[in-house]
Amino acid sequence: MSRGDRCKDDSLEDTRIDSGIDSYRPTLQSEDHREPSGDLGGARDKYAVEERVDSAYGSSSITADSLSEIVQACSLSRDAEEQSHELCEENPLTSITEDGDTILHLAIIHEETHIAQELIQLFPKEVLDIQNNLYQSPLHLATYLNLTDVVRELTRKGASLELQDQDGNTALHVACQHGQKECASAMTRDFSYGSLEPVLKIQNWRGLACLHLAALNRKYQLLKLLVKKGADLNVQEGTSGKTALHLAVEMHDIPSVRLLISGGANMNAAMFNGCTPLHLAVGRQDIIIANLLFQAGADSMLRNMEDETALDLADANDDILAVFPFDDIQISGRSVVLS
Template sequence: MASGDYKKDYRMDDNSTDSGIDSFRSILKDAEEPYGKLVGDPAEDTECADKFCNATDERLDSAYGSSSLSVDSLSEIVQDCSISTAAEVHASTPTRLSEQEENFLTTITEDGDTILHLAIIHEDEHFAHQLIQWFPKDVLDIQNNLYQTPLHLANYLSLPSVVQSLVEHGASLEPQDRDGNTPLHVACQHGWVDGATSMTRDVSPSKLIPVLETQNWKGLTCLHVATLNGHLQLVNLLMKKGADLNIQEGTSGKTALHLAVEQHDLHLVALLLQQSANVDAAMFNGCTPLHLAVGRQDAAMANLLCQADADKMVRNTENETPLDLADGNDDILALFPFDDIQISGRSVVGMKF
């Protein structure tokens, strides 16, 4: 996705500005390690800082050093400016930031973006890497007005090296954007296996499991999102990382198996069943995956579930069995042989009336 497409799709108006970080500027000042100055040609550094300061003459006085600066107006600045790499910082004599440099690094745009957000939005990976090395860990998790962290944006724009660098420098997987999505939700939504792999590779189960169990505002976990979008590789990855196959989404109580049945995805249903997903898991209304398959007249899906020993006689809250939903479909009725019908737990075959 191009940066222009990103801005068109995601730069919506929102009045929420609480990122959870009390002061971007104070974080920079209080960081344990002092910072080197902007490096490169002195004339170029001065020109870069001057451009930025001229653009922010009307800075607003807030905890973040907010400004009326827009993403577009910073495009040239992001492309022209560069700061030192970590090696260059350590090689030089450490010194505190000048006021001009501090203004550059701590300015927040009208959209709530830091300079790191902007570097990622403009897909300037080199500049983003420099900023990631420069900024303290807490700054990496600052959220913009849409509650997106730099890690959210790197996943939206599929920037693998930036995702890797953010994770290596301690960016959190937990922040949720305005839709409740974590960065891992974003990767699952877009089917980005490389990004999901980078974010989960070296994370301990104790830290990863809570992320895998996090629901967005639609009640969906990462596994639910990957399932709904038919991303087989991602579902497989999440299962290997310990995702609960039987966790219910928050609106109707569907598991990943219910969702895969609704999508008529035989391959995904087969994978979930192979990994011991509960074939008789019930939604809040008591419907099992077999109820859904029969109700959608999907004979192939119903057959697959029956082969996995799905309970054909379980009743939902409307007192309906899957058979009650067959609606005369001969292919589905063939899955319910007469000798499988029971009354009070006893087979009809052989009973005397």
């Protein structure tokens, strides 16, 4: 096997921590948000972010089909303070379904935007953050369904952006994965540069932050939004230590590479195996991206854990070698720079 192949497929070596781009494939698939993904018993114990805040809610025979009748029977006063004192366990507004959904969850699921907005004004913040059996908050569901107005109202009322569903995704993760740019803008509008840092650092159970999902799914508008909001462009995903720039290079995604470079991403960031974005670009024979990185200041002499530089991985490919300065020569397969 040639040296150049070693960084083309990061899963070839048993000693590599990196499992390659294929390990992210499941995140790219569109799954129905109502379908459970297996037994959650152990996952809930391990990953529950905080105690459920629905202790005042009682189990009910409420069904999705009865939503309209329930809403018609309830007085949806905009005087939330007065109405909240009247809520009791017998009131359908304080009931949950067998799936853990409140009436607000159901209104969002059925895309009853007006009813959802009325309920948001009615309920206190604690109710807005109730999570169903899939650990989805109303904000998660509104984002899945791209209900921008509902997302905006929830955020204004103080719904938490840090709650994670059964896959560890926050509502902003959902927006970045599915390209819900308007929803992402609505939920981050009132946050100044850098104030979203705690949310943007959250990783799902696959080790991916919002920035990683936006890069993996080629959501350029969301990448721009995250850069504007002060996302750490050098945050590493949890499985192999790749940054968003590593991921963009692996996918030969020139627009994302340009965007991340212009945003100030560290071009010499190393994965857990020591490979920089330039190592990956050269290993994949991507002349355009290798040139972009090098012209922007990437260091071609950095060595990975196998003591290889990006030049070592060029494997005498004249097109790749033409990217680098002509004063670089190799002696016994090692790159040296003439002083």
